[in-house]
Amino acid sequence: MTVSSAPSRATLPARMRAAVMTAPGRFEVREAPRPAPGQGQVLVAVDGSGICGSNLPVFEGRPWFAYPLAPGAPGHEGWGRVVAAGPGAEGAFTAGARVAFLSGAAFAEYEAVDAAAALAVPAALGDLPFPGEPVACGVNVFRRARIVRGDVVAVVGIGFIGAVVARLAAAAGARVLAVGRRPFALDLAGALGAEPVPWGERGAVVEEIRRRTGGALCDVAVEAVGLQAPLDLASDLVRESGRLVVAGFHQDGLRTVDLCAWNWKGLDVVNGHERRREVMMDAMRGAAEAVADGTLDLARLVTHAFPLEAIGEAFAALRDRPDGFLKGVVRP
Ligand SMILES: NC(=O)c1ccc[n+]([C@@H]2O[C@H](COP(=O)([O-])OP(=O)(O)OC[C@H]3O[C@@H](n4cnc5c(N)ncnc54)[C@H](OP(=O)(O)O)[C@@H]3O)[C@@H](O)[C@H]2O)c1
Numbered sequence: 001m002t003v004s005s006a007p008s009r010a011t012l013p014a015r016m017r018a019a020v021m022t023a024p025g026r027f028e029v030r031e032a033p034r035p036a037p038g039q040g041q042v043l044v045a046v047d048g049s050g051i052c053g054s055n056l057p058v059f060e061g062r063p064w065f066a067y068p069l070a071p072g073a074p075g076h077e078g079w080g081r082v083v084a085a086g087p088g089a090e091g092a093f094t095a096g097a098r099v100a101f102l103s104g105a106a107f108a109e110y111e112a113v114d115a116a117a118a119l120a121v122p123a124a125l126g127d128l129p130f131p132g133e134p135v136a137c138g139v140n141v142f143r144r145a146r147i148v149r150g151d152v153v154a155v156v157g158i159g160f161i162g163a164v165v166a167r168l169a170a171a172a173g174a175r176v177l178a179v180g181r182r183p184f185a186l187d188l189a190g191a192l193g194a195e196p197v198p199w200g201e202r203g204a205v206v207e208e209i210r211r212r213t214g215g216a217l218c219d220v221a222v223e224a225v226g227l228q229a230p231l232d233l234a235s236d237l238v239r240e241s242g243r244l245v246v247a248g249f250h251q252d253g254l255r256t257v258d259l260c261a262w263n264w265k266g267l268d269v270v271n272g273h274e275r276r277r278e279v280m281m282d283a284m285r286g287a288a289e290a291v292a293d294g295t296l297d298l299a300r301l302v303t304h305a306f307p308l309e310a311i312g313e314a315f316a317a318l319r320d321r322p323d324g325f326l327k328g329v330v331r332p
Contacts, residue, residue, distance in 0.1 A: 012043075012083060017332060018071035018108035019311045024061025027312045032071040035112040037086030042093060042115050048305070048331040049106035050077030050131030051318050053159055053226070054249050059315045062252075070105055075330070077131035078106030078113075079121065089115040098125075100132025100288070102280060107311060109332045117277060119284045124292040129302055129329055135287035136280055138164025141247040141272040142172075143283065145220050149173030152213055154221040154237040155194065158185035160327045161247055162224035163301055167192040171295045177209055177218065179233070184323050191300070202229065206236045222272070223248050228255055240265045247272035304328040 016034040019027050037043040055074050058065050079100040082093040092115035093099065101118040103111050121130050142165050147153055151174040155166045158180035170176045170193030178189035179197045186196035197208060210217060219242050223234035226248030235258065238244050244267050262269060274280055290296045303326045306314035314328045 012110075016109035017308060018105070019075075019308055019330070020071050021058070021067060021069040021073065023067050024065075025059060025312075025315075027315070029309050029311070030071065032108070034110045037084055037089065037112040039086055040088045040115055041086040041112045042082045042089050042099075042118060043084040043086075043110060043112050044078065044080040044099060044101060044118070045083045046078050046080040046106050046109060046111055046332050047098075048079060048129050048131070048329045049075035050134055050160075050302070050327055050329045051075075051314055052077055052134055053161070053318070054251065055315070056318060057251050059319065072105030072108035072111060074104065075106030075108070076102070076104050077133045077329075078103055078111060079130045079132060080106075080111075082118070083110075085115070086112070093118070093120060098130075100130050100284060102133055102277065102284075107308065107330055107332070109308075117281065119281060119288065122288050122292045125288065128291070128298055129305070130288070130291065130298065131302065131327075131329060132284045132287055133280075134160055134327070135164060135291065135296065135298070136284035137161060137274070138168065139283040139286045139290065140274040140279070141165050141222060141224070141245060142168040143286075144270050144272055144274070145169075145222055145243065145245045147172055147174050147220055151175070151219040152216070153177070154179060154197075154209060154218040154234065155189075156221065156223050156230045156234045156237070157225035157248065158189050159224060160301060162222070163188060163192060163326060164296065165222050165224060165247065166194045167296055168290065170194055171290075174220075177212065177237075179205060179209075182321065182323070185326075188300070188326065202233050202236065205233055209237055218242060220245060226250050227252075231255060231257070235261065235267075238265065238267055241267070243268045243270060245270045245272050249273065302327045302329055306330050308332040
């Protein structure tokens with residue numbers, strides 16, 4: 001991949017290309033005004049943005065979403081180069097600095113982001129695509145799970161978040177049992193240092209993990225899908241006094257939980273979602289370190305790249321999950 005040199009401020013265009021989700025399942029690439037960095041913000045020439053599993057409901061449509069979305073939304077996994085600074089952010093980065101950032105409209109050529117929500121990408125990462133936000137989410141889930149060497153950990157769902165958590169847990173010295181549906185995901189789990197466990201009927205998977213753990217079940221189970229059945233399965237996989245970590249976003253309605261079983265087993269139930277920006281930024285630093293020191297091989301985890309004009313195909317791949325697909329990024 002080549003490094004594009006940062007345009008000087010004087011040559012920045014007044015308009016930019018941005019993807020607009022006009023209706024569920026429909027995108028148009030439109031011209032939009034290039035944003036100007038406001039107080040405390042920097043302007044980033046976007047190099048790419050990942051597509052998140054949590055973007056799927058807005059692509060599929062739910063009654064509470066209003067369309068069209070703002071240009072560039074819901075891209076929130078961006079990285080790129082700083083090309084200008086607003087008032088109060090002049091010294092935050094050198095011009096052309098590579099950054100990953102927290103934002104919401106990164107399916108576009110430019111985005112203005114808070115300097116405090118941008119992380120200078122370590123030089124060790126070179127030009128590797130670095131969607132820092134989702135890796136940071138995985139780091140947060142891992143940290144909240146408080147996984148330590150010797151733990152037996154089940155990860156239910158080997159999508160991007162599940163794969164990052166499985167890898168970090170294995171690298172920390174845990175024994176990781178990775179429950180996934182697709183042969184590709186199971187192969188990947190093995191390559192990440194986890195033991196693949198094929199998805200199946202709830203009782204059968206519990207029995208399989210009971211067998212593999214000599215009846216003990218797991219110290220920690222991480223649910224990384226966001227649906228009822230994986231939540232139920234993860235609950236069953238935790239041993240008495242163990243920890244259930246809900247990493248999935250349960251966006252499609254209310255959940256039922258067997259509170260009797262949770263109480264009786266004495267489970268600690270942990271929400272794997274982090275909202276505080278400073279904690280997210282610290283996790284993004286941890287994510288960059290894990291990539292730089294080789295713990296996480298992003299070249300293996302980011303499997304597909306699409307040009308902005310093919311953003312609809314990128315979302316369809318997230319939905320349809322073709323063989324070999326784990327994480328797609330969109331490159332404007
Ligand atoms: N806690 C956080 O900070 C955070 C951050 C981002 C996302 N999330 C949430 O975490 C979950 C995973 O996100 P992601 O980005 O990893 O998404 P992803 O890469 O699209 O992975 C989705 C995972 O769910 C599995 N799955 C989908 N439908 C399923 C079903 N009916 N039964 C069993 N498994 C099913 C997929 O299995 P296959 O691969 O076999 O299709 C895959 O393992 C989502 O709920 C997302 O909203 C949480």
